[in-house]
Amino acid sequence: MVSADCVWMNGEFVAFEDAKVSVLTHALHYGTGVFEGIRCYDTPRGPAVFRHTAHIDRLFQSARMYFMDIPFSRDEIRAATDELIVRNGFRGCYIRPLVFRGAGPMGLYPLNSPVEIAIAAWEWGSYLGDEGKLNGVRARVSSWRRIDSASVIPAAKATGQYLNSINAKVESEKAGYEEGILLDTRGFVSEGTGENLFIVKDSKLATPHFTSDILGGINRHSVIEIIRDLGYTVEERDIARGELYMADEFFMTGTAAELTPIREIDDHPVGTGRPGPITERVRAIFEDALHGRSERYAKWNDLVEVPARAT
Numbered sequence: 001m002v003s004a005d006c007v008w009m010n011g012e013f014v015a016f017e018d019a020k021v022s023v024l025t026h027a028l029h030y031g032t033g034v035f036e037g038i039r040c041y042d043t044p045r046g047p048a049v050f051r052h053t054a055h056i057d058r059l060f061q062s063a064r065m066y067f068m069d070i071p072f073s074r075d076e077i078r079a080a081t082d083e084l085i086v087r088n089g090f091r092g093c094y095i096r097p098l099v100f101r102g103a104g105p106m107g108l109y110p111l112n113s114p115v116e117i118a119i120a121a122w123e124w125g126s127y128l129g130d131e132g133k134l135n136g137v138r139a140r141v142s143s144w145r146r147i148d149s150a151s152v153i154p155a156a157k158a159t160g161q162y163l164n165s166i167n168a169k170v171e172s173e174k175a176g177y178e179e180g181i182l183l184d185t186r187g188f189v190s191e192g193t194g195e196n197l198f199i200v201k202d203s204k205l206a207t208p209h210f211t212s213d214i215l216g217g218i219n220r221h222s223v224i225e226i227i228r229d230l231g232y233t234v235e236e237r238d239i240a241r242g243e244l245y246m247a248d249e250f251f252m253t254g255t256a257a258e259l260t261p262i263r264e265i266d267d268h269p270v271g272t273g274r275p276g277p278i279t280e281r282v283r284a285i286f287e288d289a290l291h292g293r294s295e296r297y298a299k300w301n302d303l304v305e306v307p308a309r310a311t
Contacts, residue, residue, distance in 0.1 A: 004088045008080045008119040026101035026113040031160015033100030034062035037255040042091035043292025048301035054218050062156040063099050068115050083307045084121050094124035127256035136263030136275050137178035142168035146182040146190035146213050154213040165193040184212040189239040195257045196220035200249035200278050205234040219253040226285050249276030259283045
């Protein structure tokens with residue numbers, strides 16, 4: 001169970017058990033919310049939030065796409081998050097800022113419902129398990145297709161849109177796999193249920209482009225930078241389903257999943273069936289970056305500032 005001492009809600013710190021909303025909250029009925037998944041790591045210099053500014057910027061971008069004016073500044077949200085981590089006594093944790101339409105006039109039109117915000121944090125280990133993160137997971141291509149930009153805004157990290165991922169996740173788990181892979185409406189590879197995807201073939205890497213209706217992952221962007229710094233080629237392009245079966249290596253990136261290899265797709269082993277050398281090389285550098293052990297990527301570690309009133 002998720003637990004913490006307190007949650008930040010609409011400008012105040014409240015006890016975890018008292019962080020509640022009305023049953024008539026617009027977001028509960030119609031999915032009118034946006035959110036972020038962020039991690040704080042216990043680094044040699046102290047607790048640090050990985051790419052905090054980038055995550056906050058994406059939260060505001062998602063909210064803007066759905067006509068939601070966040071009633072706090074970026075600096076206020078960052079300071080509230082830092083204080084939340086300190087108040088809960090966390091050294092490392094997962095952080096979930098959530099912006100949503102609260103209780104107002106019932107009906108589809110959302111703009112007369114107030115915009116509320118909550119930030120929760122809790123201790124959370126490997127999303128797909130330590131074994132999966134180390135040795136890779138089994139995945140299958142889902143029968144469900146990735147939501148299309150002609151219907152919603154896939155570039156926004158919006159709550160209601162995750163029903164799409166939930167369908168694929170349930171389908172894959174019930175079939176005995178750890179993860180599902182969604183194709184876009186054209187039949188090209190898009191995303192995992194909560195991760196961006198990378199394939200390796202002949203020492204060259206490729207990842208789906210925004211034309212495949214992906215969410216622009218913060219960790220995806222970080223890993224692309226690492227790959228290029230290592231001297232490898234990485235293309236952002238359309239990827240055909242068949243390329244997954246011919247790939248030498250295959251891995252996922254995401255805040256929850258971090259960097260997790262895929263060892264098998266649709267019952268076909270990927271390469272040798274073990275994480276490949278490029279995956280392992282990129283992952284080692286990425287792990288060092290996440291945990292504040294890399295001088296080169298120290299710019300990504302936003303140290304938690306301890307508010308005077310929280311000490």
